[in-house]
Amino acid sequence: MNAGRPSTTRLHWYWVVGATLVLIVAVIAGVMVGPIALSPVDIMASIINRVPFVSLDTELSVRDEAILWEIRMPRVILGVLVGSMLSAAGASYQGVFRNPLADPYLLGAGAGAGLGATIAIVYAPATSSWIVDPLPLAAFVGAIGGVALAYVLGYTVRSGRTAVTLILAGVAVASFLTALQTFLQQRDSDTLREVYGWILGSLNTAGWGDVALIAPYVAVCLSVVFIGRRLLDILAVGDTEAGTLGVRPGRVRLIFVIFATLGTAAVVSVSGLIGFVGIIVPHTVRLLTSASYRVVIPLSILVGGAFLVVADIIARVAISPGEIPIGVVTALIGAPFFAVVLRTSKGVVS
Amino acid sequence: MTVALEFRDIGVAFGPHQVLHDVSVEVDAGGWLGIVGPNGAGKSTLLRTVAGAVPYDGSVLVEGLPIDSRSQRERAKLVAYVPQRPLFPAGMAVFDYVLLGRTPYLGPLAAESRDDISDVWEALEALHLVEFAARDVATLSGGETQRASFARVLAQKAPIVVLDEATASLDVAAQHEVLELIDRLRKEMGITVVSAIHDLTAAAQFCGRVALMDGGRIVGSGQPGEVLTEELLGTVFEPSIRVIDVDGSTVIVSLRTEETLSDQ
Known part of the structure; x- marks a missing residue:
């Protein structure tokens, strides 16, 4: 009698299809929009032409093809990777810490990356003599180091190892690293603008190299978070x-923190500290669909990618030919949008 | 009768404060052991050792083997636990909450099978919660959340169920209903119940054995009639406790003394 009855919380196909469509539309819009407009039909044809043994006529010139494939596409794909990763990492942090305010930078990943990037900008300006660009490497190492420090501090607290002691350790580490970063930044005012620009985040430097650099990290980290998402629902009962x-619980928390942090460190190393995505996207998904992480994680991955691509379009065109830092756009557009969702939704913020 | 759960020489200290002193008590398979005693006697702490929530000296034996010699999942298949104040996550459907009971039977990366889903519906039916399946568990009333907790315990299919003050927040009728329900499930499914319980009358009426605790020690254990006496309860609680027989059932009340009455 019960065998045919479904469970109540499922990842409904229409949610997945809807979110995927939003992502596809965002990607196409992302490569269309710019000083030189490209038509969506040509873009689709050019994409299909990349499939072996297929050849469609397009109106795109060689220059247009170069703009599409060498400039806009890597930037948009980078936006998808960064947005998806930050959203999934934010949702993971909210799950393992049972804290709606948790974001990917909670345990010091943001502050650590900021300090690493500042050190690289101040002491190792990029020149051709470096085998690898020191900036992303320093940001990556800084992000991992910040979280590792918070974990060590949080787990050596004598009064007990709980999620709360870990969060408090993260707050302490983040404050300390931010203070160091600010000190360095103020002492070397020549690089102030560059440091500040990095901290506000940008997809501007994107090329396929950046995409290739972070894609493996994002693929692995998103896979782990996606496969383990059921465990986040279990942690919700304490x-x-x-x-x-x-x-x-400690082991589950550690695994999620490791992979959320690794993915976050990888994406911020090339995009800078884009804020707000990791909070707003999971909460919007939660309010519009379900509080279950079985639903929140996959939809956050899809919607997060779309959100950042749209934010990047606005960052590029709003004051063209200038560019607004994308971190400013995510908050400026995201906050009012989130306020509307919060006011109109019947969902629950957990 | 085989012993299902045994606490052997359990000692618990929080810093310099020793809250349990060499507590030993056991419960037979299919029985109901009630842990009674005043606030701060150590009832919850004793039960929390089963959940692995407090460090302790001594051993907790489940079906003869120390509980910590088994893996976390094996433990969860044997012992289900409902804390004093369970967390009911906002936004989680009652169905999903009960489905958590199937966790011990799933690999870390596995999804629930049809049988798991079917077990959840059975548990919801047993506790008259089918119509609440899609409701947000955090919006249920006190009695309904208790039933949701038990549905989760049923879905867990553990032979031993540990309840910490399971009925503390319920009115007298709802409490009676829940206790009857636990007793029915115990008899029908042969589960063993260990519960901390404040209501001495309820303990006398429902528990096959009771252990009376005071100051982190067991001061009496045995059948309710042997332990819940005016003499023993008077020393642990207050001298004005009366044990009354009403139509063959034991009722335990605390009477006001002449001294306090004359103040009015």
Whole structure:
């Protein structure tokens, strides 16, 4: 009698299709929009032409093809990767810390990356003599180092290892690293603009090299978070009860923090500290669909990518030929949008 | 009768404060052990050792083996636990909440099978919660959330169920209903129940055995009639406790003394 009855929380196909369509539309808009407009039909034809043994006529000149494939496409794909990763990392942090305000930078990844980037900009200006660009490397190492420091500090607290002590350790580490970063930044005012620009985030430097650099990290980290998303629902009942249900909350938290942090470190190393995405996207998904992480994680991956591509379009065109830092756009557009969702939705912020 | 769960020489200290002193008590398979005693006696702490939520000395034996010699998942298949104040996550459907009970049977990366889903519907039916399946668990009333907790316990299919003050927040009728329900499930499914319980009358009426705790020690254990006496309860609680027989059932009340009455 019960066998045919479905469970109540499912990742409905129409949610996935809807979110995928939003992402596709955002990507096409992202490559269309710019000083030289490209038609969506030509873009589609050019994309299909990349399939072996297929050849369609397009109106695109060689220059247009170069703009599409060498400038806009890598930037848009980078936006998808960064947006998806930050959103999934934010949702993961909110799950493992049972804290709606958690974002990917909670444990010091942002502050660590900021310090690393500042050190690289101040002490190792990029020149051709470097085998690898020191800036992304320093930001990556800084982000991982910040979180590792918070974890070590949080887990050596004598009064007990809980999610709360870990968050407090993260706050302490982030404050400390931000103070160091600000000190360096103020002492070397020549690089102030560059440091500040990096911190506000940008997809401007994007080329296929950046995409190739972070894609493996994003693929692995998103896969782990996606596959393990059911565990986040179990942690929602608290560590003690989760333990009596057969999972080890500390271990689950560690795995999610490792992969959310690794992915975050990879994307911020090339995009800078784009804020707000990791909070606004999971909460919007939650308010519009379900609070279950079975739903929140996959939809955040799709919607997060679309959101950042749209934010980047606005960043590029709003004051063209100038560019607004994308971190400013995500907050400027995202906050009012989120306020509308919050006011009109019947969903629950958990 | 085989022993399902045994606490052996359990000691718990929070810093310099020793809250449990060599507590030993056991419960037979299919029985109901009620842990009674005043606030701060150590009832919850004792039960939290089963959940692995407090570090302890001594051993907790489940079906003869130390509980910490088994993997976390194996433990969860044997013992289900409902804390004093369970967390009901906002936005989680009742169905999904009960589905958490199937966790021990799933690999870390596996999804629930049809059988798991079917077990959840059975648990919801047993606790008259089918119509609430899609409701947000955080919007349920006190009695309904208790039923949701038990539905999760049922879905967990553990032979031993540990309940910490399961009925503390319920009115007298709802409490009675929940306790009857636990007793029915115990008899029908042969599960063993260990519960901390404040209501001495309820303990006398429902538990096959009771352990009376005071100051982190067990001061009496056995059948309710042997332990819940005016003499023993008077020393642990207050001298004005009366144990009354009403139509063959035991009722335990605390009477006002002449001294306090005369103040009015």
